[in-house]
Amino acid sequence: xxRTNPDTRTRILQAAWELLESAEAPETRMxxxxxxxxxxxxAVYLHFPTRAELLIATTHHxxxxxxxxxxxxxxxxxxxxxxxxxxxxxxxxxxxxxxYGVGRALMAMSTTDEAARLAWDDRxxxxxxxxxxxxxxxxxxxxxxxxxxxxxxxxxxxxxLSVPGWERLRLVCGWPQARxxxxxxxxxxxxxxxxxxGDGHP
Amino acid sequence: xxRTNPDTRTRILQAAWELLESAEAPETRMxxxxxxxxxxxxAVYLHFPTRAELLIATTHHxxxxxxxxxxxxxxxxxxxxxxxxxxxxxxxxxxxxxxYGVGRALMAMSTTDEAARLAWDDRxxxxxxxxxxxxxxxxxxxxxxxxxxxxxxxxxxxxxLSVPGWERLRLVCGWPQARxxxxxxxxxxxxxxxxxxGDGHP
DNA sequence: TGATTTGCTTGACACCATGTCAATTGACAC
DNA sequence: GTGTCAATTGACATGGTGTCAAGCAAATCA
Numbered sequence: 194x195x196r197t198n199p200d201t202r203t204r205i206l207q208a209a210w211e212l213l214e215s216a217e218a219p220e221t222r223m224x225x226x227x228x229x230x231x232x233x234x235x236a237v238y239l240h241f242p243t244r245a246e247l248l249i250a251t252t253h254h255x256x257x258x259x260x261x262x263x264x265x266x267x268x269x270x271x272x273x274x275x276x277x278x279x280x281x282x283x284x285x286x287x288x289x290x291x292x293y294g295v296g297r298a299l300m301a302m303s304t305t306d307e308a309a310r311l312a313w314d315d316r317x318x319x320x321x322x323x324x325x326x327x328x329x330x331x332x333x334x335x336x337x338x339x340x341x342x343x344x345x346x347x348x349x350x351x352x353x354l355s356v357p358g359w360e361r362l363r364l365v366c367g368w369p370q371a372r373x374x375x376x377x378x379x380x381x382x383x384x385x386x387x388x389x390x391g392d393g394h395p
Numbered sequence: 396x397x398r399t400n401p402d403t404r405t406r407i408l409q410a411a412w413e414l415l416e417s418a419e420a421p422e423t424r425m426x427x428x429x430x431x432x433x434x435x436x437x438a439v440y441l442h443f444p445t446r447a448e449l450l451i452a453t454t455h456h457x458x459x460x461x462x463x464x465x466x467x468x469x470x471x472x473x474x475x476x477x478x479x480x481x482x483x484x485x486x487x488x489x490x491x492x493x494x495y496g497v498g499r500a501l502m503a504m505s506t507t508d509e510a511a512r513l514a515w516d517d518r519x520x521x522x523x524x525x526x527x528x529x530x531x532x533x534x535x536x537x538x539x540x541x542x543x544x545x546x547x548x549x550x551x552x553x554x555x556l557s558v559p560g561w562e563r564l565r566l567v568c569g570w571p572q573a574r575x576x577x578x579x580x581x582x583x584x585x586x587x588x589x590x591x592x593g594d595g596h597p
Numbered sequence: 598t599g600a601t602t603t604g605c606t607t608g609a610c611a612c613c614a615t616g617t618c619a620a621t622t623g624a625c626a627c
Numbered sequence: 628g629t630g631t632c633a634a635t636t637g638a639c640a641t642g643g644t645g646t647c648a649a650g651c652a653a654a655t656c657a
Binding site: 220222223224235238242243244 | 613614615616617
């Protein structure tokens with residue numbers, strides 16, 4: 194029976210992913226994940242010492258399956274600064290929904306669980322690096338709005354593209370995903386990109 | 396002994412406020428609040444049926460003490476749309492730190508507690524109304540950027556001015572409060588305000 | 598003065614989720 | 628057969644919320 198099944202650890206990660214993704218449930222408990230994986234609650238603890246570590250492992254699992262690195266890396270090939278900014282927003286903005294379920298759970302834990310906070314912060318720092326790179330590409334092209342330092346522009350972009358921001362626009366305001374991405378591009382352009390010399394509408 | 400002391404309910408609210416404000420503590424428990432108020436844990440339950448209701452009552456208590464209404468209302472006196480936008484951002488942006496402690500606790504509860512979520516959402520809807528009013532003032536003056544509908548502009552402004560956004564810039568990125576307010580004004584202006592006819596730099 | 602009410606205290610308890618522990622099972626390997 | 632590995636079973640500790648019942652002390656009423 195277990196011969197053809199994927200390895201237990203993977204089944205647990207998959208179960209966690211599925212439950213968190215369709216998170217109509219108020220909260221996904223260890224017992225829920227175990228049941229869904231067809232495994233005892235204690236088996237989960239044999240693979241993951243704490244709930245926080247299971248959630249973190251789940252984010253890595255998702256990254257691997259969804260090829261997060263490839264998708265984010267694509268924005269690095271853009272020719273100009275503004276194009277790179279667009280590409281990055283497109284890539285990350287469309288990746289948020291993929292990790293939103295786990296991210297939500299991890300952010301909720303972060304208020305009480307230090308390990309969860311550190312792990313999530315670490316992942317968000319990776320996003321910040323992407324923002325930073327996009328801002329630097331703008332600066333290299335002389336297209337970074339003069340009112341911001343590179344650091345400030347990075348912080349602003351990073352905050353603009355935060356998961357809670359996505360959550361509000363997408364889920365609270367009911368925006369379709371495509372509108373979210375387009376509006377974020379437009380907003381970032383207006384906020385960060387300097388008008389091209391001899392171009393009335395940047 | 397209790398003759399000169401404020402009424403017990405108020406003492407509890409005050410204790411909750413103080414503890415949540417200086418929230419170095421990982422989490423503020425009912426027992427902590429009771430101890431700080433110099434009252435038994437059960438006394439707290441005599442005044443507030445649940446933790447969620449205590450937190451919500453605490454936000455109202457803060458509003459009353461800090462005269463939140465007056466501060467927000469001030470932005471309504473601005474003459475032009477853009478001035479009103481600035482005034483609103485100034486008022487709300489400087490009010491966020493006052494309620495951040497309780498807000499944080501309430502947002503944390505929101506993931507599990509429906510009552511907490513509804514109460515916090517309700518308070519945030521009030522902020523959205525302020526955003527809406529500012530956007531409409533812009534539209535009346537013909538200064539709302541043409542690429543946004545009034546609804547979209549409201550949602551964007553509201554998201555820009557969200558508590559998690561403030562938290563990231565102020566606490567994670569370490570921005571001083573004054574910079575937060577100024578940058579939010581500048582960002583909102585660039586994002587939402589149309590250039591005045593015959594004005595190169597809006 | 599004695600009875601009642603009011604507002605709080607005390608201490609026990611149910612509930613629920615996380616995480617721990619020890620004993621057991623069942624399959625596969627040698 | 629004997630060991631070993633992975634997982635099961637069931638009991639338990641912990642920590643926080645919320646409930647309950649009995650008690651108590653000061654103010655109020657008669």
